Amino acid sequence: ATSFGIEKALEQLGIKEVNPGTSTGNEWFSGAETISSFSPVDGKLIGKVTVTTKEDYEKVMESATAAFKSFRTIPAPQRGEIVRQFGNKLRELKEPLGKLVSYEMGKSLQEGYGEVQEMIDICDFAVGLSRQLNGQTIPSERPGHVMREQWHSLGVVGIISAFNFPVAVWAWNTALAWVCGDVCVWKASEKAPLCSVACQNIIAAVLKENNLPEGISCIINGDYKVGEMMTSDTRIPLVSATGSTRMGRIVGAQVAQRFGKSLLELGGNNAIIITPTADLKVVVPGAVFGAVGTAGQRCTSTRRLIIHESVYNKVRDAIVGAYGQIKIGNPLDENNHVGPLIDKDAVNMYLNAIEKAKAEGGKVLIEGGVVEGEGFESGCYVKPAIIEAENHYEIVQHETFAPILYLMKYSGDVENAIDMQNGVAQGLSSAIMTNEMKEAEKFLSYAGSDCGIANVNIGTSGAEIGGAFGGEKETGGGRESGSDAWKVYMRRQTNTVNYSDELPLAQGIKFDL
Ligand code: UN1
Numbered sequence: 379a380t381s382f383g384i385e386k387a388l389e390q391l392g393i394k395e396v397n398p399g400t401s402t403g404n405e406w407f408s409g410a411e412t413i414s415s416f417s418p419v420d421g422k423l424i425g426k427v428t429v430t431t432k433e434d435y436e437k438v439m440e441s442a443t444a445a446f447k448s449f450r451t452i453p454a455p456q457r458g459e460i461v462r463q464f465g466n467k468l469r470e471l472k473e474p475l476g477k478l479v480s481y482e483m484g485k486s487l488q489e490g491y492g493e494v495q496e497m498i499d500i501c502d503f504a505v506g507l508s509r510q511l512n513g514q515t516i517p518s519e520r521p522g523h524v525m526r527e528q529w530h531s532l533g534v535v536g537i538i539s540a541f542n543f544p545v546a547v548w549a550w551n552t553a554l555a556w557v558c559g560d561v562c563v564w565k566a567s568e569k570a571p572l573c574s575v576a577c578q579n580i581i582a583a584v585l586k587e588n589n590l591p592e593g594i595s596c597i598i599n600g601d602y603k604v605g606e607m608m609t610s611d612t613r614i615p616l617v618s619a620t621g622s623t624r625m626g627r628i629v630g631a632q633v634a635q636r637f638g639k640s641l642l643e644l645g646g647n648n649a650i651i652i653t654p655t656a657d658l659k660v661v662v663p664g665a666v667f668g669a670v671g672t673a674g675q676r677c678t679s680t681r682r683l684i685i686h687e688s689v690y691n692k693v694r695d696a697i698v699g700a701y702g703q704i705k706i707g708n709p710l711d712e713n714n715h716v717g718p719l720i721d722k723d724a725v726n727m728y729l730n731a732i733e734k735a736k737a738e739g740g741k742v743l744i745e746g747g748v749v750e751g752e753g754f755e756s757g758c759y760v761k762p763a764i765i766e767a768e769n770h771y772e773i774v775q776h777e778t779f780a781p782i783l784y785l786m787k788y789s790g791d792v793e794n795a796i797d798m799q800n801g802v803a804q805g806l807s808s809a810i811m812t813n814e815m816k817e818a819e820k821f822l823s824y825a826g827s828d829c830g831i832a833n834v835n836i837g838t839s840g841a842e843i844g845g846a847f848g849g850e851k852e853t854g855g856g857r858e859s860g861s862d863a864w865k866v867y868m869r870r871q872t873n874t875v876n877y878s879d880e881l882p883l884a885q886g887i888k889f890d891l
Pocket residue numbers: 496542543620675676677678838839840841842
């Protein structure tokens with residue numbers, strides 16, 4: 379990796395051999411236990427991060443709760459100014475941070491840069507938002523009364539993020555939370571902990587330059603046990619968690635138990651419907667990027683193609699042909715399209731899924747398998763696979779975080795395809811490829827896709843930050859990023875003010891004394 383400038387990137391980001399994994403800003407705490415971060419790119423140890431102890435977690439929470447009391451008094455547009463400076467620092471450090479993402483997580487360098495760009499974009503969005511945290515006025519039924527709604531800062535926001543977007547998911551949450559006047563405690567994935575240290579170094583410098591208190595941005599590190607400290611903590615009114623449906627089921631229940639709010643971004647099982655009028659020039663790159671981009675490890679990755687029988691052979695051959703062009707290899711080399719999976723466990727899950735699909739009757743069109751030989755020593759590189767399958771297969775109903783694409787046929791009207799698309803437990807992203815206006819509108823209608831994201835003539839992945847991001851059903855129902863997703867980071871207060879000399883009661887109730 380030396381040749382790709384990783385050492386320099388680590389230095390620029392302040393990553394050491396052993397990094398304290400707990401921080402309230404400029405203060406860092408280390409425990410005795412460590413997590414080692416190995417790169418799936420070359421299998422080498424990148425660095426270590428110490429695990430957060432119960433005592434250090436308490437220090438973090440004391441700092442965060444104290445910081446919230448002062449941070450919420452700073453006017454929102456001034457908090458926006460801090461986020462603006464943070465966005466500028468990210469612009470300066472886009473190259474090293476994008477490289478670290480690529481090296482620690484394994485996505486292509488282009489996608490690593492793209493992820494940092496998403497952070498920059500959400501900062502810009504949040505800066506504008508900092509002058510638009512508007513409530514509304516509501517007509518009162520009583521004379522001499524006014525009703526209004528205000529949005530107040532919520533408190534400490536807990537963030538649990540996954541390995542696949544090791545920096546952007548944090549930024550989608552923090553950029554909004556900070557302009558809303560909240561403070562954040564982040565537990566990154568134990569599979570990409572160095573990314574959390576790098577991000578914390580960047581924001582800590584901004585907070586210091588502005589003489590802001592410790593505790594506005596905190597990180598903790600460790601496995602699910604460290605996450606549990608947050609989910610069970612009544613001092614954290616909101617936990618935003620991104621990851622598997624299995625994880626979300628546990629986190630959601632624990633947070634609900636204490637009446638906290640949770641924002642859940644869980645698994646997807648995203649399909650593209652390909653209709654008879656679909657334009658192959660759009661279908662092929664859309665489907666292939668969706669299926670093999672990030673080695674199939676996006677929650678928005680394309681898992682299923684639902685193709686009309688009249689164009690099935692043509693579409694299948696075009697997709698299979700395009701797979702022949704895919705270059706698998708070191709993701710830091712910009713000539714490669716597909717890097718490694720995150721670790722060997724992921725490789726095993728990928729291999730098992732292919733076996734299961736075959737056992738259920740799937741016909742393999744492009745054989746998968748582990749890539750071996752020089753440059754692939756980490757054992758994490760796999761070949762993107764294509765399997766003809768049926769929607770009801772147990773494995774097809776399941777999200778496998780790997781580049782496996784299932785092809786299936788539909789006949790008759792688009793409604794049949796929509797039924798198949800909706801016929802899974804997850805509800806994140808969906809797309810239709812069509813030039814028929816009626817088909818497109820049906821797909822987007824109340825009777826159409828049941829997903830949080832529904833696209834026409836683009837693929838399922840690669841959403842812009844301006845829209846609300848998230849999905850229904852087992853995807854968890856949360857929305858983050860754009861639109862009015864900011865509201866979850868605030869508490870709503872309804873105010874009724876009487877400026878008359880009487881006290882009329884609502885609903886016309888008489889109460890004469
Ligand atoms: C994720 O995989 O967790 O829409 C998020 C996309 C990206 C975000 C993916 N903007 O593919």
